[in-house]
Amino acid sequence: MNHDKGCCEKCEHKLCARRVPIFKELSTEEINQVADLIIRRKYVKGEMILMGDQFLDSLMIINQGKVKAFRYTGDGKEQILYIFTEGDFFGEKNLLRKQAVTYNVEALEETHICMIPNKSFGLLLKEFPDISLKIIEQLCNRIDRLENAIQNMGSKNVESRVNAVILEFSEKYGKEQENGILIDLPLSREGIANYIGVTRETVSRKMSYLQEEGIIEMIGNKKVLILDKEALEQDVE
Amino acid sequence: MNHDKGCCEKCEHKLCARRVPIFKELSTEEINQVADLIIRRKYVKGEMILMGDQFLDSLMIINQGKVKAFRYTGDGKEQILYIFTEGDFFGEKNLLRKQAVTYNVEALEETHICMIPNKSFGLLLKEFPDISLKIIEQLCNRIDRLENAIQNMGSKNVESRVNAVILEFSEKYGKEQENGILIDLPLSREGIANYIGVTRETVSRKMSYLQEEGIIEMIGNKKVLILDKEALEQDVE
DNA sequence: CGTTCGATTGATGTCAGTCAACCCGAGTGG
């Protein structure tokens, strides 16, 4: 809505570029140089940031917030590919291969995005070749996530897929506590379902089962407490 | 077996490095420099090239042949992640992130591999930053493949998954003919099944059905002729 | 307090997995 001014005072101080791993190695002076190229924009929860097949003239870097990137399957269901959060970028296909983006991106909460015009970014790359190493690193992370997802979805066992996604979220969003690991779920039941390729009812059922068994405890709809991590890890039969 | 001498006379002439997209932009002199670093090795069909969790001290580039990269799902089935062929590389995780490889690699036919020691490759990267752009490009290709696979596997409809894999293979391995597109299948029925996460019987049934409908024609077990490409493309009701 | 949206629970149907038999072509050996 109000994206007329910078998204946060931190940005004004040129610090937001610092938060982006891609630019971590740059000197303060260089950071300032980069920061001048950045356009900022704020999105509210549920707002579409990007639609598939769109050509984009900027690289999008998340400064704050969370988004989901998704496609639609043949039978019209949403399939979530990634959850991106602070420091992640997307829209690189436009930049690196002159292709349209191949997924839709929607804000999961209030999200601040830094956009760097492709042209500027191309120059940056030439000037600071180390940036491409950072990009490679990020792409490798993404590949990891995707490979795991495929391995997971190849398993017939829906139970193990639910277990795996809970463990994945506990890695990324979990906080250790005396009685277990508390997770702030980034997705609703339906979101989780679309992440692992099942229906929301099935997620519901499996999670209820896990609670009955005393393996997890659901706290409202947005939080989960893992009581028995081992049980989640030892998959199947 | 006999990998004592260079894998092919082409290699002796320093031309094999030329076949690798990563090095395409280098001058002849530079190519020669690279070629000196390369160790070559030949694998027979069915031979394991790499086992998961192994640390590797070289980047592996395929000079000739085809391999499959796979993991095991929770329920013990093989899940194929990639089919790599001439010009593709793997083992980059070791190099770029000092991680063990996360999949197994097996030769699908006689395959010649060029190995570049990590140390040498690190130096190359420093000297020719454009190589990292090539790597990024390849990683993007890989991401494309994975994103498509997930989108595909998210679909309940096994039929559309079989259709999709046939179309994918026709892109990569198909040859136009008067009566249709002839595909040399890189995988057995079981391989195809492990590629799309179903059982071999299901692949068999769906392909028989496609043949009955006159959409494809099976020629032995290793070839398929696509008669009606449109029918394969218009997925699902 | 009522409305709304997401989550849960239950009943039923369907499609792919499983198990098993059989087929077929390639290779082997007498």
Next chain:
DNA sequence: CCACTCGGGTTGACTGACATCAATCGAACG
């Protein structure tokens, strides 16, 4: 030249797990 074996592929019958459809719950919010 034929009998045998072996591995991959196909086909059929049955089963079970997840999808689907539908009703209900319940927390959040005005």
